[in-house]
Amino acid sequence: xxxxxKNDILSNIILILVLISSVWGILWSLFLYGxxxxxxxxxxxxxxxxxxxxxxxxxxxxxxxxxxxxxxxLINITMxxxxxxxxxxxxxxxxxxxxxxxxxxxxxxxFYYVSLEETIKPKQFxxxxxxxLAYFTFFLATGPITExxxxxxxxxxxxxxxxxxxxxxxxxLPAIALLSWIMIYIKYIFLTKKxx
Numbered sequence: 470x471x472x473x474x475k476n477d478i479l480s481n482i483i484l485i486l487v488l489i490s491s492v493w494g495i496l497w498s499l500f501l502y503g504x505x506x507x508x509x510x511x512x513x514x515x516x517x518x519x520x521x522x523x524x525x526x527x528x529x530x531x532x533x534x535x536x537x538x539x540x541x542x543l544i545n546i547t548m549x550x551x552x553x554x555x556x557x558x559x560x561x562x563x564x565x566x567x568x569x570x571x572x573x574x575x576x577x578x579x580f581y582y583v584s585l586e587e588t589i590k591p592k593q594f595x596x597x598x599x600x601x602l603a604y605f606t607f608f609l610a611t612g613p614i615t616e617x618x619x620x621x622x623x624x625x626x627x628x629x630x631x632x633x634x635x636x637x638x639x640x641x642l643p644a645i646a647l648l649s650w651i652m653i654y655i656k657y658i659f660l661t662k663k664x665x
Contacts, residue, residue: 480584494569514545544597550574
Protein backbone atom coordinates (compact mmCIF):
# COMPACT_ATOMS: atom_id res chain seq x y z
CA UNK A 470 0.00 0.00 0.00
CA UNK A 471 1.48 3.35 -0.99
CA UNK A 472 1.52 6.47 1.18
CA UNK A 473 -1.31 8.11 -0.77
CA UNK A 474 -3.56 5.08 -0.24
CA LYS A 475 -2.75 5.07 3.50
CA ASN A 476 -3.60 8.78 3.67
CA ASP A 477 -6.93 8.13 1.91
CA ILE A 478 -7.81 5.42 4.42
CA LEU A 479 -6.82 7.65 7.36
CA SER A 480 -8.81 10.57 5.91
CA ASN A 481 -11.89 8.38 5.46
CA ILE A 482 -11.65 7.02 9.00
CA ILE A 483 -11.34 10.53 10.43
CA LEU A 484 -14.21 11.72 8.20
CA ILE A 485 -16.51 8.98 9.51
CA LEU A 486 -15.49 9.67 13.12
CA VAL A 487 -16.18 13.42 12.74
CA LEU A 488 -19.55 12.70 11.11
CA ILE A 489 -20.56 10.34 13.91
CA SER A 490 -19.28 12.59 16.70
CA SER A 491 -20.87 15.79 15.37
CA VAL A 492 -24.26 14.31 14.49
CA TRP A 493 -24.39 12.35 17.75
CA GLY A 494 -23.66 15.49 19.76
CA ILE A 495 -26.27 17.54 17.87
CA LEU A 496 -29.00 14.90 18.08
CA TRP A 497 -28.30 14.22 21.75
CA SER A 498 -28.58 17.91 22.53
CA LEU A 499 -31.79 18.30 20.50
CA PHE A 500 -33.29 15.21 22.12
CA LEU A 501 -32.47 16.39 25.65
CA TYR A 502 -33.18 20.11 25.32
CA GLY A 503 -35.07 20.69 22.07
CA UNK A 504 -34.40 23.17 19.29
CA UNK A 505 -33.85 26.01 21.74
CA UNK A 506 -30.45 24.43 22.44
CA UNK A 507 -29.35 25.58 18.98
CA UNK A 508 -28.96 29.02 20.56
CA UNK A 509 -25.62 27.87 21.94
CA UNK A 510 -22.45 28.47 19.96
CA UNK A 511 -21.37 24.91 20.75
CA UNK A 512 -24.31 23.35 18.97
CA UNK A 513 -24.14 25.72 16.02
CA UNK A 514 -20.41 24.97 15.68
CA UNK A 515 -21.07 21.24 15.77
CA UNK A 516 -23.80 21.72 13.16
CA UNK A 517 -21.41 23.66 10.88
CA UNK A 518 -18.81 20.90 11.32
CA UNK A 519 -21.41 18.28 10.42
CA UNK A 520 -22.48 20.17 7.28
CA UNK A 521 -18.83 20.61 6.27
CA UNK A 522 -17.85 16.96 6.66
CA UNK A 523 -21.14 15.78 5.16
CA UNK A 524 -20.36 17.81 2.03
CA UNK A 525 -17.01 16.02 1.84
CA UNK A 526 -18.73 12.67 2.47
CA UNK A 527 -21.14 13.18 -0.46
CA UNK A 528 -18.31 14.65 -2.57
CA UNK A 529 -19.81 18.14 -2.85
CA UNK A 530 -16.81 20.04 -1.54
CA UNK A 531 -15.38 21.26 -4.83
CA UNK A 532 -17.10 24.65 -4.73
CA UNK A 533 -14.99 27.79 -4.32
CA UNK A 534 -16.84 28.75 -1.11
CA UNK A 535 -16.11 25.43 0.58
CA UNK A 536 -12.65 26.51 1.79
CA UNK A 537 -14.32 29.42 3.61
CA UNK A 538 -16.94 27.16 5.20
CA UNK A 539 -14.33 24.60 6.29
CA UNK A 540 -12.17 27.34 7.82
CA UNK A 541 -15.13 28.90 9.64
CA UNK A 542 -15.93 25.41 10.97
CA LEU A 543 -12.29 25.03 12.08
CA ILE A 544 -12.21 28.27 14.05
CA ASN A 545 -15.72 27.86 15.49
CA ILE A 546 -15.13 24.33 16.74
CA THR A 547 -11.67 25.21 18.09
CA MET A 548 -13.22 28.15 19.98
CA UNK A 549 -15.91 25.80 21.25
CA UNK A 550 -13.34 23.46 22.76
CA UNK A 551 -10.99 26.11 24.12
CA UNK A 552 -13.61 28.46 25.61
CA UNK A 553 -15.49 25.56 27.19
CA UNK A 554 -12.42 24.04 28.79
CA UNK A 555 -10.86 27.37 29.81
CA UNK A 556 -13.93 29.37 30.91
CA UNK A 557 -17.11 27.34 31.13
CA UNK A 558 -16.68 23.65 31.94
CA UNK A 559 -16.78 22.50 35.53
CA UNK A 560 -16.07 18.91 36.60
CA UNK A 561 -17.52 16.43 36.41
CA UNK A 562 -17.95 16.85 32.65
CA UNK A 563 -20.60 14.61 31.10
CA UNK A 564 -19.98 12.41 28.09
CA UNK A 565 -22.34 14.58 26.01
CA UNK A 566 -20.30 17.67 26.91
CA UNK A 567 -17.08 15.89 26.01
CA UNK A 568 -18.62 14.82 22.72
CA UNK A 569 -19.46 18.37 21.65
CA UNK A 570 -16.61 20.24 23.38
CA UNK A 571 -13.70 17.79 23.20
CA UNK A 572 -14.09 14.88 20.76
CA UNK A 573 -15.63 16.73 17.81
CA UNK A 574 -13.22 19.69 18.10
CA UNK A 575 -10.16 17.42 18.19
CA UNK A 576 -11.43 15.17 15.40
CA UNK A 577 -12.34 18.09 13.13
CA UNK A 578 -9.01 19.86 13.63
CA UNK A 579 -7.21 16.62 12.68
CA PHE A 580 -9.57 16.16 9.71
CA TYR A 581 -8.99 19.74 8.53
CA TYR A 582 -5.21 19.43 8.58
CA VAL A 583 -4.95 15.84 7.30
CA SER A 584 -7.76 15.64 4.74
CA LEU A 585 -8.69 18.99 3.26
CA GLU A 586 -6.68 20.18 0.28
CA GLU A 587 -7.62 23.87 0.24
CA THR A 588 -7.57 26.74 2.68
CA ILE A 589 -7.94 30.48 2.62
CA LYS A 590 -4.89 32.73 2.64
CA PRO A 591 -3.66 33.94 6.04
CA LYS A 592 -4.57 37.55 5.13
CA GLN A 593 -8.19 36.36 4.77
CA PHE A 594 -8.31 35.21 8.41
CA UNK A 595 -10.98 37.84 9.10
CA UNK A 596 -13.54 35.62 7.31
CA UNK A 597 -13.36 33.21 10.24
CA UNK A 598 -14.39 36.01 12.60
CA UNK A 599 -17.67 36.76 10.81
CA UNK A 600 -19.73 34.01 12.42
CA UNK A 601 -18.57 34.62 16.02
CA LEU A 602 -19.11 38.38 15.56
CA ALA A 603 -22.59 37.86 14.11
CA TYR A 604 -23.44 35.47 16.95
CA PHE A 605 -22.21 37.89 19.62
CA THR A 606 -23.97 40.86 17.98
CA PHE A 607 -27.24 38.92 17.73
CA PHE A 608 -27.33 38.14 21.46
CA LEU A 609 -26.06 41.59 22.39
CA ALA A 610 -29.06 43.02 20.49
CA THR A 611 -31.70 40.49 21.55
CA GLY A 612 -30.52 39.79 25.11
CA PRO A 613 -32.08 42.90 26.65
CA ILE A 614 -35.41 41.98 25.03
CA THR A 615 -35.43 38.22 25.65
CA GLU A 616 -33.38 38.32 28.86
CA UNK A 617 -31.40 35.38 27.49
CA UNK A 618 -27.63 35.35 27.20
CA UNK A 619 -26.17 31.97 26.25
CA UNK A 620 -22.89 32.51 28.12
CA UNK A 621 -22.01 34.47 31.26
CA UNK A 622 -19.38 36.58 29.48
CA UNK A 623 -22.09 37.93 27.16
CA UNK A 624 -24.52 38.85 29.95
CA UNK A 625 -24.89 42.62 29.65
CA UNK A 626 -27.73 42.63 32.21
CA UNK A 627 -25.45 41.24 34.93
CA UNK A 628 -22.03 42.66 34.06
CA UNK A 629 -22.92 45.80 32.12
CA UNK A 630 -22.32 46.74 28.51
CA UNK A 631 -18.87 48.21 29.15
CA UNK A 632 -17.53 45.17 30.98
CA UNK A 633 -18.83 42.75 28.35
CA UNK A 634 -17.43 44.86 25.51
CA UNK A 635 -14.03 45.10 27.22
CA UNK A 636 -13.86 41.36 27.83
CA UNK A 637 -14.94 40.47 24.33
CA UNK A 638 -13.35 43.37 22.43
CA UNK A 639 -10.04 43.64 24.26
CA UNK A 640 -9.37 40.00 25.11
CA UNK A 641 -11.54 37.43 23.36
CA LEU A 642 -11.73 38.92 19.85
CA PRO A 643 -7.97 39.61 19.55
CA ALA A 644 -7.22 36.13 20.92
CA ILE A 645 -9.62 34.54 18.44
CA ALA A 646 -8.18 36.64 15.59
CA LEU A 647 -4.63 35.59 16.48
CA LEU A 648 -5.65 31.94 16.84
CA SER A 649 -7.43 32.12 13.46
CA TRP A 650 -4.41 33.60 11.72
CA ILE A 651 -2.04 31.03 13.25
CA MET A 652 -4.25 28.04 12.37
CA ILE A 653 -4.81 29.26 8.82
CA TYR A 654 -1.12 30.09 8.39
CA ILE A 655 -0.08 26.59 9.50
CA LYS A 656 -2.45 25.00 6.97
CA TYR A 657 -1.38 27.42 4.25
CA ILE A 658 2.33 26.70 4.81
CA PHE A 659 1.67 22.96 4.92
CA LEU A 660 -0.24 23.07 1.62
CA THR A 661 2.34 25.35 -0.02
CA LYS A 662 5.15 22.92 0.86
CA LYS A 663 3.07 19.94 -0.24
CA UNK A 664 2.29 21.51 -3.63
CA UNK A 665 5.71 22.99 -4.30
